[in-house]
Amino acid sequence: MGVDSVAVLTRWLTDPGSRGFDLNRLVVLTSMTGDEHAATGQLMTTHVLPLLRAHQVRDVQLSRAGQSTTAGYAVLDDSVTPMVMKMRGPWRLSDELRATATVPQVAHGRRLCSIRAKGEPLDAWIRDNIGPGYTHVLGFSADEQRRIDRDTNYTRNARRPYHPLAAWGWDRARARWTSPRHLQVRWQRSCCTYCPFALSNPTELADRWRHEPAAGAEALALEHTALACNPRSALFGRTSAHQFTAAHGLTTVLRHAANRRANAAWNLLEIRRVYTARTGTPERKGTAWRSVRRLATGDHAALRAELDHRAAAAGTAVAVDDLGIPRVWLQRAAPPYPAVEHLLALTTIGPLDKARPGFDRLWHSLTDQQQLALF
Ligand code: SF4
Known part of the structure; x- marks a missing residue:
């Protein structure tokens, strides 16, 4: 649904000399995060689906089926006459972000949210429905060489990656110019509303x-x-x-x-973290292990009073930041690492109680050592 992918698709549909294959061999796949701007669905339904219908191109709309790694995918539509873009399936990326109290993250240059919401459902559907040795077309523009290089190295299921925009020498500006020319509309970026x-x-x-x-x-x-x-x-x-x-x-x-x-209903949460040391350098943080536990649920005034009470009992005060978010810091992490961090906070939505396996053992081994040192 993005500017680049739509540029490839509209060129192939309107300029047969640009492709070198019959359209009955083309499958258009979309995986929904469930959190796209409404305007993106309207643009697709109004301007792209009529073209797919006119050319009888198979259009498959997917979503992740659930939160677990084994949930698989849900097929929202599979048709050569798609009428509407179904922008939300049984799972939404924001469900996951709420449950984990996180915002979208990048690790080692990879967008973890995109892998979960798009990459995994698409790969699973392809594995189940298309034999090995297919051509996988992605709309990376000519100025996205790093993404192209990374995608080129991904050859699971005898996949042959192909990046037509790069082959045509089209950068993002050219792709942006193409869709409006074919569709008579300004195309907007396809992304989650909170991307x-x-x-x-x-x-x-x-x-x-x-x-x-x-x-x-x-x-x-x-x-x-x-x-x-x-x-x-x-x-x-x-x-x-x-x-x-x-x-x-x-x-x-x-x-x-x-x-x-x-x-909203509010939650009083206890958050504990253990920061490991970066290998060989106790002065620098390594990975973070986290435990979140819901201590109480209720209205804001009652939980704020409870937070004040717990702060006083711990011999400290509630710290309110410049966004108005109150927290009680029971312990802040500081070098040398490993080190622990312990706080109480109020939130509206989620998250679920969660701790990495082995967290409690690690937490107690470190906090017991601190107690011993004090003693
Ligand atoms: S649009 Fe942004 S937030 Fe949504 S999956 Fe992609 S990278 Fe993540």
């Missing part, structure tokens, strides 16, 4: 949140939970979604977000 990479075009992002304030409010709600549990998890890295919204004067988004918080 951190959308900040690469802040004006477009602000416009979209202005037109879909509930989408912006959802981004603020996800970020609020993530920040309550971890002050280092602003949606855009150095800038938070709250700061972005205020800086762009998106008052309707802020009002939506405030209403959501006012009407």
Whole structure:
């Protein structure tokens, strides 16, 4: 549904000399995150599906079927006459982010959210429905050589990766120019409403949140939970979604977000982390292990009083940050590592109680050592 993929598709559908294969050998696959902007579904339904119908091209719309790694995929539509883009399946990426109190993350240059929401369902459907040795076409533009190189090395199931935009020498600007030319409409970026990479075009992002304030409010709600549990998890890295919204004067988004918080049930959470040491360097953090536990649920005033009470019992005070998020720091992590971090926080949505296997053993071994040292 993105600018680049739609540019490839519209060229192939409208310019037979550009492809060198019959359209009955083409399958168009889409995997839904469940959290795309509504406008993207409308653009696809209005401008692309009629072309697919006219050429009887098989269109398969998928979603992840559930949260577990074995959940597989759900087929939302599979037709040569697709009528509507089904933008949401039984699972949404935001369900996962809520349950884990995180925002989308990049690890080692890979977008973990995209792998979960798109890569895994697509790979599973291809494995079940297409034999080995197929050509896998991706809309990476000529200026995305790193993504192309990484994708070229991925050859599972005798997959033959092909990147037509790079073969044609089309960069993002050329791809952006193509879809409007064929479809007579300005194509917008396809992404989740809270995608951190959308900040690469802040004006477009602000416009979209202005037109879909509930989408912006959802981004603020996800970020609020993530920040309550971890002050280092602003949606855009150095800038938070709250700061972005205020800086762009998106008052309707802020009002939506405030209403959501006012009407929500709140949770009092206990968050514990263990930071391991980076190999051979106890002065530097390694990986983080985390445990989240829900201590109470209720309205905001009651839980805020409970937070004050617990702070006083621990001989400290509630710390409220500049976004108004209250936390009680029972212990902050500091070198040398391994080190522990312990806090209490209030959140509206999620997350689920969760700890990595072996967490308690590791936590107690470190905190017992601290107690012994004190003694
Ligand atoms: S659009 Fe952004 S947030 Fe959504 S899956 Fe892709 S990278 Fe992640």
